[in-house]
Amino acid sequence: MNVDIEQLDLPNLSRRQWLKGAGAITGLALTIGVSGLVRAAVEEPKKFGGDAMPGGLKDDALVFVSIGTDGIVSIVAHRSEMGQGVRTSLPMVVADELEADWSKVRVVQAEGNEAKYGNQNTDGSRSLRHSFEPMRRVGATARHMLETAAAAQWGVPVSEVEAKHHEVINKRTGKKLGYGELATAAGKLAVPARESLRLKTPAQFRYIGKQNTRNIDGRKIVTGATHYGIDTQLDGMLHAVIARPPVFGGKVKHFDASAALKVPGVVKVLELKGSNLPPLFHPLGGIAVLATNTWSATKGREALKITWDHGPNASYNSPAFRKTLEAAARKPAKAVRNNGNASAVLAKAKQKFEAEYYQPHIAHSSMEPPAATVRIVNGKCEVWACVQAPQATLETVAAHLGLKPENVKVNVTLLGGGFGRKSKPDFVAEAALLSQAMKGKPVKVTWTREDDIHHDYFHTVSLERIECALDEKGLPTAWLHRTTAPTIASTFVAGAKGGAPFELGMSAVNMPFNIPNVRVETPEVAAHTRIGWFRSVSNIPHAFAVQSFAAELAHKAKRDHKDYLLDLLGPARKINPDDISDSWNYGESPERYPLDIGRMRNVIELACKKAGWGRKLPKGHGLGLSLCYSFVTYVATVVEVVVAENGEISIPRVDLAVDCGPQVNPDRIRSQVEGACIMGASLALSGEITFKNGIAEQSNFHQYEVLRINEAPRDIQVHIVEHGLDVPLGGIGEPATPTIAPALCNAIFAATGKRIRTLPIRDQLSKV
Amino acid sequence: MVSLNINGKDRQLDVPGEMPILWALRDIEHLTGTKFGCGMALCGACTIHLDGEPVRSCVTPVSAAAGKKITTVEQISTDPVGEAVQKAWLDLGVAQCGYCQAGQVMSATALLKATPNPSDEEIDEAMSGNICRCGTYPRIRAAIKQAAKGAAK
Numbered sequence: 011m012n013v014d015i016e017q018l019d020l021p022n023l024s025r026r027q028w029l030k031g032a033g034a035i036t037g038l039a040l041t042i043g044v045s046g047l048v049r050a051a052v053e054e055p056k057k058f059g060g061d062a063m064p065g066g067l068k069d070d071a072l073v074f075v076s077i078g079t080d081g082i083v084s085i086v087a088h089r090s091e092m093g094q095g096v097r098t099s100l101p102m103v104v105a106d107e108l109e110a111d112w113s114k115v116r117v118v119q120a121e122g123n124e125a126k127y128g129n130q131n132t133d134g135s136r137s138l139r140h141s142f143e144p145m146r147r148v149g150a151t152a153r154h155m156l157e158t159a160a161a162a163q164w165g166v167p168v169s170e171v172e173a174k175h176h177e178v179i180n181k182r183t184g185k186k187l188g189y190g191e192l193a194t195a196a197g198k199l200a201v202p203a204r205e206s207l208r209l210k211t212p213a214q215f216r217y218i219g220k221q222n223t224r225n226i227d228g229r230k231i232v233t234g235a236t237h238y239g240i241d242t243q244l245d246g247m248l249h250a251v252i253a254r255p256p257v258f259g260g261k262v263k264h265f266d267a268s269a270a271l272k273v274p275g276v277v278k279v280l281e282l283k284g285s286n287l288p289p290l291f292h293p294l295g296g297i298a299v300l301a302t303n304t305w306s307a308t309k310g311r312e313a314l315k316i317t318w319d320h321g322p323n324a325s326y327n328s329p330a331f332r333k334t335l336e337a338a339a340r341k342p343a344k345a346v347r348n349n350g351n352a353s354a355v356l357a358k359a360k361q362k363f364e365a366e367y368y369q370p371h372i373a374h375s376s377m378e379p380p381a382a383t384v385r386i387v388n389g390k391c392e393v394w395a396c397v398q399a400p401q402a403t404l405e406t407v408a409a410h411l412g413l414k415p416e417n418v419k420v421n422v423t424l425l426g427g428g429f430g431r432k433s434k435p436d437f438v439a440e441a442a443l444l445s446q447a448m449k450g451k452p453v454k455v456t457w458t459r460e461d462d463i464h465h466d467y468f469h470t471v472s473l474e475r476i477e478c479a480l481d482e483k484g485l486p487t488a489w490l491h492r493t494t495a496p497t498i499a500s501t502f503v504a505g506a507k508g509g510a511p512f513e514l515g516m517s518a519v520n521m522p523f524n525i526p527n528v529r530v531e532t533p534e535v536a537a538h539t540r541i542g543w544f545r546s547v548s549n550i551p552h553a554f555a556v557q558s559f560a561a562e563l564a565h566k567a568k569r570d571h572k573d574y575l576l577d578l579l580g581p582a583r584k585i586n587p588d589d590i591s592d593s594w595n596y597g598e599s600p601e602r603y604p605l606d607i608g609r610m611r612n613v614i615e616l617a618c619k620k621a622g623w624g625r626k627l628p629k630g631h632g633l634g635l636s637l638c639y640s641f642v643t644y645v646a647t648v649v650e651v652v653v654a655e656n657g658e659i660s661i662p663r664v665d666l667a668v669d670c671g672p673q674v675n676p677d678r679i680r681s682q683v684e685g686a687c688i689m690g691a692s693l694a695l696s697g698e699i700t701f702k703n704g705i706a707e708q709s710n711f712h713q714y715e716v717l718r719i720n721e722a723p724r725d726i727q728v729h730i731v732e733h734g735l736d737v738p739l740g741g742i743g744e745p746a747t748p749t750i751a752p753a754l755c756n757a758i759f760a761a762t763g764k765r766i767r768t769l770p771i772r773d774q775l776s777k778v
Numbered sequence: 779m780v781s782l783n784i785n786g787k788d789r790q791l792d793v794p795g796e797m798p799i800l801w802a803l804r805d806i807e808h809l810t811g812t813k814f815g816c817g818m819a820l821c822g823a824c825t826i827h828l829d830g831e832p833v834r835s836c837v838t839p840v841s842a843a844a845g846k847k848i849t850t851v852e853q854i855s856t857d858p859v860g861e862a863v864q865k866a867w868l869d870l871g872v873a874q875c876g877y878c879q880a881g882q883v884m885s886a887t888a889l890l891k892a893t894p895n896p897s898d899e900e901i902d903e904a905m906s907g908n909i910c911r912c913g914t915y916p917r918i919r920a921a922i923k924q925a926a927k928g929a930a931k
Contacts, residue, residue, distance in 0.1 A: 091875075092875050093873075093874030093875030093876070093912045094874070095874075224868065224871065225871060225873065227873075227876065228867075228868050228871070228873060229868065231867075231873045231876035231879050231880075232851075232863075232864040232867045232868060232873070232879060232880075232883055233811070233851065233852065233854075233855060233864065234809075234810070234811020234812065234850065234851035234852045234880045235811065235852070236811075236876060237810075238813075238877060240810075240813070240814060241804075241810040243808050243810065249805060274794060302805075303793075303797075303801055303805035303806065304801050304804070304805055304814075305797050305798060305801035305805070308817075375911060376875070376877075376911055377813070377815050377821065377823055377875070377877040377878045377909065377910070377911045377912075378813070378815075378875070378877045379814075379815075424875070424876065424877075425875060426813070426875050426876070426877025426878075427875045427877060427911050427912060428875075429911075456814070458817055459815065459816040459817060459818075459821075677871050678871075681871060681874055681914070681917070682874075684913060684914075684916060684917070685874055685912045685913035685914065686913070687913065688913025688915060689911070689912075689913050692913075710816055710817075710818055710820060711816050711818075711820040711821055711909060712818065712820055716909055716911060717913070717915075718906045718907075718908075718909060718915075719901070719902060719905045719906055719908070719910075719915040719918060719919065720902035720903075720905075720906040721906075722913070722915040722916070723916075724916070725916070726916050
């Protein structure tokens with residue numbers, strides 16, 4: 011196997027490149043066409059954004075829009091809904107250009123089919139960023155066809171008619187034809203060429219950027235009528251719960267199912283084979299209990315007697331691994347960015363400062379645990395599942411069942427949260443294999459909370475070490491950052507070590523400070539569990555370290571943190587990511603999406619102004635600031651913290667300034683930022699998975715504590731920078747998350763003088 | 779056989795008495811509005827009303843519901859307070875993924891029925907058993923206050 015991690019990037023990692031290895035269940039080695047990639051790079055111009063994604067972008071109006079003679083407009087949502095509002099926001103874009111009446115719009119969820127819909131991989135904060143323009147063209151195409159049909163009916167040039175709010179109007183006579191009346195005739199017309207489309211100007215937008223549409227699923231949600239992955243009910247369905255190897259890489263030595271089979275309702279006990287490395291999206295193996303209901307399956311699992319071979323990761327212990335990370339971070343390693351000569355400047359610096367920051371593993375723990383239902387009829391497999399990546403699901407299931415992809419249909423349900431976990435369809439493959447073993451009978455696999463927390467694709471554990479040489483004003487002349495963490499690439503390439511470009515490009519190599527000598531290194535450490543991506547991914551540890559370190563430097567220089575941070579950034583300018591060794595740039599074109607220091611400065615000013623930066627605070631209160639450029643969106647955050655005498659922490663207010671470019675659905679932007687704020691606070695205060703002898707020590711919400719309403723920041727103010735279409739869209743689902751931990755820790759320092767460098771904060775402030 | 783009254787209907791269920799109400803509702807009655815989140819009464823996603831009292835159905839056996847009325851999210855709009863809660867939830871765009879919201883709506887309805895005008899502390903007390911991983915808490919708090927006004931009209 012010859013794989014160059016440099017050649018991997020996140021969109022493809024999570025998708026096709028591993029696919030040739032999907033047969034690795036039988037021990038087949040992963041073969042990645044690196045030479046093919048290199049050749050492609052030479053022969054074709056590099057693609058960016060949605061064009062670079064598997065499946066690319068599609069804008070076929072006949073695929074995305076259908077109009078009934080009753081005037082009901084059906085619009086396909088081809089991305090997965092997990093709370094970000096995409097089932098509302100994407101159709102809003104189509105409906106706007108289509109001049110449709112939102113009350114007559116119905117949303118149809120696409121099944122997994124990227125040949126038809128284009129890329130459907132719902133992660134990376136990409137849905138609107140990539141699909142905004144294609145969806146506008148879809149709506150405009152349908153509008154043109156309706157106008158053409160109306161003009162033909164009236165025998166007038168198309169220029170004399172205009173579509174407006176679900177009708178086409180004859181501008182001369184004032185006559186009107188409804189969309190329902192025109193649907194049949196319009197459907198027979200040729201689809202107009204992309205170049206002939208007349209898109210709206212922003213002033214003409216009816217829904218885009220406005221606050222006049224509600225969540226398409228809102229009513230169903232509050233009445234319990236929604237269908238999540240866990241809710242599928244099929245006739246004759248069996249419910250499965252699986253005992254998986256407690257240690258990653260372990261397997262069943264032997265088992266006794268006799269007691270389990272005596273549990274009323276239990277129908278069958280089956281062994282599921284595990285897979286070889288790399289883990290990819292394969293099932294972990296184990297013993298499955300199938301029953302007539304979930305509770306019986308759970309009781310049956312409790313009655314299993316299993317002896318495990320824990321395998322090679324049984325010595326994975328978090329405290330020891332922290333020492334491994336520290337040792338690696340304290341030694342020179344491979345440079346992934348090297349501007350100037352940081353090592354030489356540091357070697358002879360009169361004034362130096364260094365610090366290390368620790369971010370533990372975290373688990374996604376979406377409120378809906380992974381769950382999937384599969385049935386196989388006459389060689390055709392049908393899936394119902396809460397998946398972020400329907401096409402990868404389809405391909406994974408097909409590979410595991412030995413079916414052709416065209417014989418697998420993936421119905422995408424609502425997702426009860428995703429956060430990156432549900433990009434990995436291992437749980438769907440389990441259901442598929444069990445259905446196959448039961449001769450195609452419908453099988454639903456439900457993960458319990460313990461399963462979810464024990465067998466996550468965990469966010470990595472990391473040790474970030476930063477060293478600086480300082481000038482007489484306390485500003486850095488050299489910066490050395492060693493980012494030390496097991497890599498996500500290890501999930502796709504057995505034994506992969508060192509940061510991949512997509513990880514390094516999240517606030518490590520593209521650290522934006524105006525420092526002449528910068529060196530970023532990535533020491534190599536092995537992964538001992540499945541590593542996955544978690545909302546904002548590597549920005550979480552990197553922003554925690556970089557933004558905490560900046561505040562520490564400001565304090566050392568006896569400067570106001572905000573003023574110092576602006577000085578670190580330097581003057582407003584646009585940096586080409588290539589110039590700072592960021593080859594990834596979130597998959598976007600460096601020309602279209604440069605690193606814009608002006609926008610960074612602007613969000614800092616805005617957050618600080620709104621938060622009343624510098625205001626006098628009562629004892630025990632502190633304000634803390636941070637900045638993060640995550641998924642091509644700029645976020646600055648000011649947290650106000652109160653630290654009580656006993657060390658208890660509360661967060662009365664958070665101000666987040668967000669520049670995500672043009673807005674489609676402002677209320678969902680706000681809600682995503684509010685949610686990211688609370689999730690960020692949750693991770694900072696209590697988010698930690700620890701391993702003991704290879705086993706995650708936390709099992710449910712009593713041990714893996716997530717923020718509750720009484721602990722959540724009380725007042726979250728989201729300030730969005732207004733744009734026309736002067737800049738392209740940024741992401742919004744992820745970008746605010748990583749700003750919270752550093753802003754909170756900086757606020758704690760302001761309040762107490764205590765610097766937190768190890769997350770979570772938990773009881774580090776308590777006075778014993 | 780266990781006799782239950784679910785959303786006003788008498789039902790005979792062929793399940794063991796120790797089966798949690800959650801699974802009887804979801805897998806036997808196919809009422810999937812009530813959600814599984816933790817199985818240990820830690821997250822509140824499975825909240826139902828038993829004779830109007832909020833309980834965690836994942837740890838409450840069906841035997842405990844004998845002779846009592848079970849109300850689930852599918853039925854709560856028939857209660858004027860439940861309806862006011864749902865309306866406030868929609869007006870303020872509370873839900874994100876929505877998975878926990880059935881439990882949130884049931885807890886909030888129970889709170890407002892017992893305490894029509896709750897303070898922040900009373901909201902904390904009643905709602906801190908319901909986890910929302912999407913982080914909709916500020917809107918939940920605001921919606922409860924709005925529903926309190928709506929229900930009082």
